[in-house]
Amino acid sequence: MASPDDLGVAPTLLTEADAAPKGGERKTQLELRDVDESWDGDVGRGLGDAYEVTEQIGRGGMGRVLAARDKQLGRLVAVKVLARELRERSAALQRFLLEAQVGAQLEHPNIVPVYGLEVESGAPAFAMRLLGGRTFHRYLADCATQAREGRLDDEHALESRLERFLDVCNAITYAHARGVVHRDLKPENVLLGEHHEVYVVDWGVAKVLGRPDVVSAPDEGGLPEREGVTESGSISVHASTETQAGDVIGTASYMPPEQAMGRIEEHGPASDQFALGMMLQELVTLRPPRMGPHVARLGKAVTGEREPMEEVVGGGQPDPGLVAIVERATQPRPEARYPSVDAFADELRRWLRGEELSVRRDSLAQRLWRRLSRRPGVTLAVVFALLTLLAGAVAASLWSTVEAQREAAAQSERLSAMSGAVVRRSQALDQRLARVKALVEGLGARVEERLARASGDRDAAPPLPPGYAPVGWLAERGPALEHARPHARYGMDVSFVDTGYLWPPGEDEAGPRATLAALGPMSDVFRDVLLASFDAGAPHLPTGERDALLWEGQTPLHVTYAGFEDGLLVNYPGYLPFPTAYDPRRRPWYVANRETHGPRFGPPYPDASGSAILVPCNRAIRDAEGALQGVAGADMALDDLAALMRMDDLPGWRRTALLDGDLREIVDTSEQSEELGVSLHGDATVESRRVEPAVAEAVRAEGTGWVRVGNELVLFDQLEEIDWTFVARVTE
Incomplete structure (x- = not known):
């Protein structure tokens, strides 16, 4: 969307004194990026007699921002003009008009007022107040600089930052009361005036509740009509086209999961609250709430992941109360956040007054x-x-x-x-598990898509596609895994080049071979699932860096695979050995998912290859009529999961466990794979044990909390992605 950075400058950052030439040279308090120094005045001449354009102060993908004088009232204004190449595109026109309408109808001291809309010679433009100052982003950068130098003054102290932030909350609370959701709140879209004024700007992707969504309209041309304020006082706009499900709206560093996943119907006031919570984290720590390349930040947005609030710039730790407020406002599920932005702001005010918090x-x-x-x-x-x-x-x-x-x-x-x-x-x-479920869902969908595309066109014994290598009892039929080499993590030879395959002895070859031909090469698909479990952007890294991640064993996922009703198993990475009579249809992960829909986690089980105890996440593969075709999955090694659960920095920590829905311990950091019998190739799952009655009662009653058992303090928290409970035991 058109943020102040997109246009090179926020459209209101100029004072009357700045606009007037002084000694033939104009000075501003703002560093303008991307300003077209060669502007000759052509843009803006179509604005009619209302404004006298003096100069261009910024430009970007959506158009230009001009400094102008209102001829009738004699005041200086900023005029935003839609770019010439966008004037015939309905989506751009809808977005541009929405920004003008919302700005004009939201009359609040913390929202920049729009004075009027001009449409002359096919050039849509609107005028708004011209201000001096800087963006909140620039202000936080100045705060970070002072913090590093150990000289934070009153203007940049935490309390001053919070007071300005509460003005942003006031503006958004007002907008929500009028039925408007901003959807792109970030420090770049908040302006600070020269006299401590705070303004929320850039409403171009706002959603008007109860009205068609107009952000992502097809390019059909034509300028939509305008409407005004309804009798109820809510904002009203006219839209001929609507945003489609799947459209991603907002900024990756601040958006909530419902926006990152394109769930348009779920965009609401809670979405703005999440973005405000991310801004609050940045305000407190003076660090970005999400870091990394865009694709990585977008991947984190899907799961609601953010950087840990462990340290602030300049040293020290953030106040636990503020950390708790951020955690509540940025919960992945909208219903788990504060009831409203107003309630979120009230919690902050309580913190400022030194009062008790609802979250602490x-x-x-x-x-x-x-x-x-x-x-x-x-x-x-x-x-x-x-x-x-x-x-x-x-x-x-x-x-x-x-x-x-x-x-x-x-x-x-x-x-x-x-x-x-x-x-x-x-x-x-929980975030790790959510990412795994999303990856397994995508893997299953890819397999279904390939099978559906090839249905009705399968030979009795077609040639095998490239990228497959036979394993196990099929080894005598060809060079099995010629690219395999020893790998410490797997304890055997593996190949990240080939996808392994097998089917049970005595099985008719026609079915498995036809399935292989329908799937086509799958190595890249499986490989990307492994890599994306490390980071959403990892599949797009250079080949050498991707190979390093795989060979160094840094991916949270251990293996990916798919088993089919005809007995075929394809697995990645390809590895040996498999027992001679291996049949995927008998494995616990396959049997448990015959009647299910959607990804789900299962109990740990010994890998048939003898390499590890695995925690599976599986999804049934079905045809268009819902008939079972197979089961896709990806497994995490129990040892890798246990390493993530370790809490060595917690004073007195003894061990951590995961409890299943029956409150049995299924993963325990004190157990080792060797003790669980990984050499067994049977179809049994790993034995589990029940927790003490006092722990079970406390978990059922509270979900999150602690209980004393003997000389141990047992702390617990229920996961959201799966019916498991995280339990840590501490010796007092």
Whole structure:
């Protein structure tokens, strides 16, 4: 969308003094990027008699921003003019008009006012207030610079940042009340005036609730008609075309999962709250909430992942209360966030006032301290009277009470810190599982697509496509895995060049060979699933870097595969050995998914190759009528998952486990693969054990919390992507 950076300058960043030439040279307080120095004044001549254009102050993909004088009122304005090449495109016209309409109808002190819309000689343009100042992005950069140098002044201190941010929240709360969702909130779309004014700008991809979505309209040409404010006071626009499901709207560093996945129907006020939560994280830490190349940030947006809030620029850790507020506002599920942006802003105001937060309850000692601190005069008088009347006895009692309260507060802080650490690690694991489910869903869809495309055109014994190598009992039929070489992670020879295949002895070859021919080469598809489990952008890395990730064993996923009803198994990477009578249709991951739809995790099981205990995620493959064709999947090695669950930095930590829906321990960091019998090639799953009744009762009752069992403190948090519970045990 057209952000201030897209246009080279936010369209309102100029003062009247800046616009007037001084000594033949114009000076501004803004560093203009991408300004066309050769502008000759042609743009803007079609604006009629309303404005006298003086110069161009910025340009970008959507058009140009001009400094002009209103001839009738004599005031300086900024005029945004749609680019000539976009004037015949309906999508661009719809977007441009929406920005003007929303700006004109949202009358709020923190929203830049639009004065009027001009359409002359086919050149749509609108005029708005001309201001001086800088973007919130530039302001935060200045804050980070001062923080690194250890000299934060009052204007750039955390409290000042929060006060400005609350003005942004006020503007968005007002917009939501009028039925408007911004959908691209970020520091670049917030302007700070010279006199501490705060403005939210760039409403070009806003969504008007209850109205057709117009952001991504086809290029049919023609300027849509305008409408005004409805009787109810909500914003009204006319749209001849609508945004389609799947369109991604917003900025990758700040958008919530529902926008990253193109779920247009889910875009609402909670989407803006997520973006505000990401802005709050950047405001507090002075670091971007998501980092990396665009494709990586977009991948993180799909799962709601963000950078951990562990340190602020200049040193130190962020306040736990602010961390908790950010965590609530940026929950992946919209319904888990604050009820509204107004509630989110109220929570911030409570933090500024030093009051108890809804996301971080005070201990008894903290509540007492807050109440006493609000009435220091009364507190001193009471204490003085008690000391005077009761002397030494009361003093001793008071001292004992203070010590008890201090110890209780310290214990509460320790519990809160440990619970927060467990929840953060649980959320990181949840994000990993969510990414795996999304990858398995995509893999299954690719397989279904290929089978559907080839249906009805399958020979009895077609030639094999390239990129496959026979394994196991088929080895005598050809050079099995000629590219395989030893790999420490797998404990055997593997090939990242070929996809391995086999089918059970005695099986009619016609079916498996026809399926192979229908699938076509699958090595790239399987390889990209492994790589994307490391980072969404990894499949697009240069070949050498991709190979390094695979051979160094850095991908969270261990293997990808698909089994079929005709007995065929294809697996990646290709590896040996397999037992002679291996039949994928008998494996636990296949049997458990015969009647399911969509990706799901299963219990750990011993890999038939003897390389590891695997945690599978599988998805049924079905034809257009819903008949089962096979099961696709991807597995994480239990040891890799256990490594992610380790919490060595948690004081007193002993072990971490995952509980299934029946509250049985299915993954435990204290167990080793060798102890679980990975050499068995049978079809059994790994044995699990029940937790103590007290732990089971607490998990069922609370979902997240802690309970004492003997000399252990058991902290737990239920995962969202799967009916599992993350449990950490600490020795007190």
